[in-house]
Amino acid sequence: MSTDERILIGHGSGGKLYRDLVGDVFVAAFSNPVLDRLDDAAELASPGARLAFTTDAHVVQPLEFPGGDIGTLAVAGTVNDLATAAARPLALAAAFIIEEGFPLPALRRLCASMGRTASSVGVPIVTGDTKVVQRGLADGVYITTTGVGEIVVAHRLGADTVRPGDLVLLTGSIGDHAAAVLAARGEFHLALDIESDCAPLWHLVAVALAAAGEDLRFLRDPTRGGLTTVLAELAESSGLGIEVEEAAIPISAPVQALCDLLGYDPLVLANEGKMVMVVGPESAAAVLAALRAHPLGRRAAIVGELTEAHPRRVALRTAFGTRRVLDMPIGELLPRIC
Amino acid sequence: MSTDERILIGHGSGGKLYRDLVGDVFVAAFSNPVLDRLDDAAELASPGARLAFTTDAHVVQPLEFPGGDIGTLAVAGTVNDLATAAARPLALAAAFIIEEGFPLPALRRLCASMGRTASSVGVPIVTGDTKVVQRGLADGVYITTTGVGEIVVAHRLGADTVRPGDLVLLTGSIGDHAAAVLAARGEFHLALDIESDCAPLWHLVAVALAAAGEDLRFLRDPTRGGLTTVLAELAESSGLGIEVEEAAIPISAPVQALCDLLGYDPLVLANEGKMVMVVGPESAAAVLAALRAHPLGRRAAIVGELTEAHPRRVALRTAFGTRRVLDMPIGELLPRIC
Numbered sequence: 100m101s102t103d104e105r106i107l108i109g110h111g112s113g114g115k116l117y118r119d120l121v122g123d124v125f126v127a128a129f130s131n132p133v134l135d136r137l138d139d140a141a142e143l144a145s146p147g148a149r150l151a152f153t154t155d156a157h158v159v160q161p162l163e164f165p166g167g168d169i170g171t172l173a174v175a176g177t178v179n180d181l182a183t184a185a186a187r188p189l190a191l192a193a194a195f196i197i198e199e200g201f202p203l204p205a206l207r208r209l210c211a212s213m214g215r216t217a218s219s220v221g222v223p224i225v226t227g228d229t230k231v232v233q234r235g236l237a238d239g240v241y242i243t244t245t246g247v248g249e250i251v252v253a254h255r256l257g258a259d260t261v262r263p264g265d266l267v268l269l270t271g272s273i274g275d276h277a278a279a280v281l282a283a284r285g286e287f288h289l290a291l292d293i294e295s296d297c298a299p300l301w302h303l304v305a306v307a308l309a310a311a312g313e314d315l316r317f318l319r320d321p322t323r324g325g326l327t328t329v330l331a332e333l334a335e336s337s338g339l340g341i342e343v344e345e346a347a348i349p350i351s352a353p354v355q356a357l358c359d360l361l362g363y364d365p366l367v368l369a370n371e372g373k374m375v376m377v378v379g380p381e382s383a384a385a386v387l388a389a390l391r392a393h394p395l396g397r398r399a400a401i402v403g404e405l406t407e408a409h410p411r412r413v414a415l416r417t418a419f420g421t422r423r424v425l426d427m428p429i430g431e432l433l434p435r436i437c
Numbered sequence: 438m439s440t441d442e443r444i445l446i447g448h449g450s451g452g453k454l455y456r457d458l459v460g461d462v463f464v465a466a467f468s469n470p471v472l473d474r475l476d477d478a479a480e481l482a483s484p485g486a487r488l489a490f491t492t493d494a495h496v497v498q499p500l501e502f503p504g505g506d507i508g509t510l511a512v513a514g515t516v517n518d519l520a521t522a523a524a525r526p527l528a529l530a531a532a533f534i535i536e537e538g539f540p541l542p543a544l545r546r547l548c549a550s551m552g553r554t555a556s557s558v559g560v561p562i563v564t565g566d567t568k569v570v571q572r573g574l575a576d577g578v579y580i581t582t583t584g585v586g587e588i589v590v591a592h593r594l595g596a597d598t599v600r601p602g603d604l605v606l607l608t609g610s611i612g613d614h615a616a617a618v619l620a621a622r623g624e625f626h627l628a629l630d631i632e633s634d635c636a637p638l639w640h641l642v643a644v645a646l647a648a649a650g651e652d653l654r655f656l657r658d659p660t661r662g663g664l665t666t667v668l669a670e671l672a673e674s675s676g677l678g679i680e681v682e683e684a685a686i687p688i689s690a691p692v693q694a695l696c697d698l699l700g701y702d703p704l705v706l707a708n709e710g711k712m713v714m715v716v717g718p719e720s721a722a723a724v725l726a727a728l729r730a731h732p733l734g735r736r737a738a739i740v741g742e743l744t745e746a747h748p749r750r751v752a753l754r755t756a757f758g759t760r761r762v763l764d765m766p767i768g769e770l771l772p773r774i775c
Binding site: 104105106107108109110111117120121124125127128129131133134138140141143144145146147148150152153154155156157158189190192193194195196197198199200201202203204206207210211213214217223224225226227228229230231232233235236237238241243245247249434435 | 442443444445446447448449455458459462463465466467469471472476478479481482483484485486488490491492493494495496527528530531532533534535536537538539540541542544545548549551552555561562563564565566567568569570571573574575576579581583585587772773
């Protein structure tokens with residue numbers, strides 16, 4: 100925990116400060132075997148079925164951006180967290196904190212986006228709540244979405260199940276969401292045509308599960324903290340090393356241009372419609388083919404491999420043939436991205 | 438919907454404006470058979486078990502008040518919404534939106550309250566999320582709590598199951614939560630000793646279920662909008678009338694004093710540790726005795742009766758022997774109460 104005993108913007112990142120806050124405050128207060136795993140979705144000990152349970156607060160600014168809005172994001176983010184547990188979404192709950200004076204037409208647009216996005220993966224929004232705070236005490240609207248899903252596989256996925264030789268797949272290009280939101284803020288007067296990748300990935304994950312079966316060992320959506328954070332956490336939790344091939348990582352030209360211009364590392368930028376998958380080597384080709392046949396996985400690629408060579412470290416082989424270690428970022432470059 | 442197409446503070450109340458917002462915006466965008474029932478907790482079509490699912494955003498100010506804090510409230514509110522569906526709480530999710538600069542010791546205190554309150558009803562907090570917004574864009578901390586519970590009864594509860602002659606029970610005194618929060622705001626320089634009733638009621642509801650079985654037909658916690666709103670909604674949904682005896686409604690002396698001083702109607706004040714129950718006449722005495730034997734139900738009372746005499750209307754017989762109709766409040770007297 101920081102020696103300055105106050106919440107910093109960086110505590111809201113997906114990086115080291117965030118993890119420290121979660122451990123020192125939340126796990127300390129609520130500790131139990133399910134929470135302590137710190138998975139994106141918790142497994143519920145429910146009678147009769149294996150259920151996954153996940154919640155996400157959404158505070159993105161601007162509320163509407165190319166490729167989506169806070170409504171799309173609120174549904175996609177929660178569906179994707181369920182998907183990381185191989186869970187088909189059963190039902191969503193949505194809680195709105197709205198600033199006094201917020202225009203109702205904008206609220207209707209955001210809700211229409213939520214409804215459309217939820218329908219696209221066949222999940223109903225079954226319950227909700229609304230609170231209104233005085234003008235100035237929120238930034239338009241904050242939406243917390245919570246999901247319950249049914250885990251559809253018999254085997255357990257997780258960082259502790261991956262093995263040396265397993266391959267790391269990425270379902271598409273990185274950085275699109277963060278870059279789209281950043282460009283939409285208009286601070287840099289960029290005329291780049293970048294759309295957020297914001298999308299619910301349950302169907303894409305189902306396709307991979309069908310192709311890999313038990314060979315699909317780990318799923319994680321690289322949101323806050325980006326691909327680097329997912330891989331750094333995976334290396335730490337699995338005790339294995341990861342070799343990553345920079346040239347294999349899909350990235351769109353405008354996102355690369357924005358990163359070059361502003362000096363951002365695309366590997367730490369947030370994504371909202373991508374999944375990182377670890378797959379046994381025998382099934383990797385089948386999964387890759389299945390992903391590429393799906394509209395949301397056309398640019399899927401094998402980007403890395405688990406190894407015993409350098410335990411708990413992620414090594415990136417750059418396009419120039421050099422190697423560098425990928426460390427978890429401390430805070431977050433871009434706040435209010437999701 | 439208001440002709441002024443913007444969100445008003447009153448849209449966050451439990452009253453008519455709130456119901457209009459829910460219908461015109463949220464149900465319009467998300468409509469499905471489960472949501473459209475507008476119950477405090479939704480029933481999930483889950484394989485193998487009947488589950489209840491509910492979410493609540495908490496934005497109370499001040500964050501700490503006599504008798505509890507936003508952490509106690511966040512857990513109790515969600516447990517109580519599950520309890521209205523006769524559901525034993527299985528797991529909670531908590532999402533925090535925190536203002537930059539918020540003191541960590543205060544966050545630790547609120548989390549300790551959440552942990553304690555959750556432990557007191559045996560429910561683990563299994564998953565969560567944290568977002569940080571810039572200074573000024575939240576009021577300290579907002580907490581959205583979502584719960585999953587197992588419905589423990591075979592019969593269905595609901596406003597459509599109540600019958601003429603059924604009795605309305607209230608598990609204790611009204612107005613304590615709103616009055617405690619109001620007094621804690623210090624605006625009126627009141628030296629009244631009022632504590633919030635904030636408490637999770639699952640055990641109390643279990644006691645009533647054990648005593649009444651299928652004769653327990655309806656449960657609702659009178660939060661925003663108070664007892665009046667619960668009864669007005671019940672009358673409307675059931676198509677029956679309700680006779681209420683003012684003299685039978687428990688109210689503490691300091692809450693009554695505050696209402697007399699400031700001109701508030703205690704019947705519309707929010708409660709966070711009370712339940713309204715509708716019970717068949719054969720079981721009412723047994724339920725009342727069981728409630729009174731429980732620490733959270735010592736002041737339980739029979740306060741009214743369902744009747745065919747005046748469909749969809751709630752008639753209050755006042756302490757002076759006169760009668761007045763209880764209409765649902767339009768907005769909310771006291772914002773940011775929960």
